[in-house]
Amino acid sequence: MDNKQKQNEMQKVEVIIGQILRIGVAISVGVILIGIVVYLFSGNSGYADNAFPTRLTTIFSGIGSGKSYAIMMLGLLLLIFTPVLRVIVSIYAFAKEKDTMYTVITTIVLIILVIAILIGFYK
């Protein structure tokens, strides 16, 4: 592969990854801001004793009843998953450009990342 072709491929991959980051950030900031606005207008977190939801089920039931802290937590969770999504989409982007070496490298990164998250989750 000559240099120019290589740069061309890289630019396409970068555009795709840039779009994913932009979408991920926009959605998470949007949700966080809605949570902050709800908090300011309702004047409370929706939870007693300084508590806040940390499980998916409690977050979604909290959002169902319009609790501001639950909305903020969803926004933060979406923000956390944006880099993970970036790795997943990179695999697709490299595969689409038929860059086998980097499709494999990025897949290895994703596998290690998932193991890291699982270890953290069950530790």
Next chain:
Amino acid sequence: MQSLLLLAAVGIIAGVIGSLLGLGGGMVVTPILTMMMGLDIKYAIGASVISVIATSSGASIAYLKDDMLNLRVAMFLEIATTIGAISGALLAGVFSSEILFVLFGVLLAYSAFNMVMKLVRHQADAIVTQNDEMATKLKLNGSYYDKVQQKQIDYSVTHVPGGFIMMLAAGLASGLLGIGSGAFKVIAMDTIMKMPLKPSSATSNLMMGVTAAASATVYFFSGAIRPEIAAPLAVGVLIGATLGSRIMQHLSAKTIRIIFVPIILYMGVQMILKGFGINI
């Protein structure tokens, strides 16, 4: 309302510094939250992990658009940082954290000293274009447009194994100690692999998000991330990172290095002192 604005302001500062230097924003956020706002260290660390992710994603949008970061270097070295982070999480408690703080602190202080010597001898920021076999095989060599010098700069990467080992250390540091991984990432690329400082910083920014995302899920589900702290902070950091990634392109590599050196020297000394039980 007042505390929301204050947290957003802290976030903006952390975002600018973090994105400018590739350090994340944890080193700014944690001390301000614990010492100035009296927050429990557990929640401060949770908030600082969120600000690292926000810095990473916010800054990378600009750095990708301007072709400043090296995506292949990031992907390849992420293998090392994620393995390092897992090992760190598993080994936590096996080694004495005092000794680790001193070791990593010395490494940072030594790197800072090295950079000072290079600045004094005017050896810093010369572009390397030698042909490294391993870097060529892995297609790591890159190119970026420097807005200050107004020209396209092609660079090559060398000492790939050394950089890989340093990235393992960066991952270990973040897994074991929870801090300093951004500094080690920049040093791995800039000092060891001889990448120019600007793409090193931009690439470190992109990589940090992945390492932090793994630990952030743990903090999130264990309740260390408080919404009223992390949410306004995250919004501020994203604004700051967007600003910082714009500012960085208009600074010369030398200016960035002059800001970078005292900060990592400070971090190094802080870590060494922490190893001896002194918190500053």
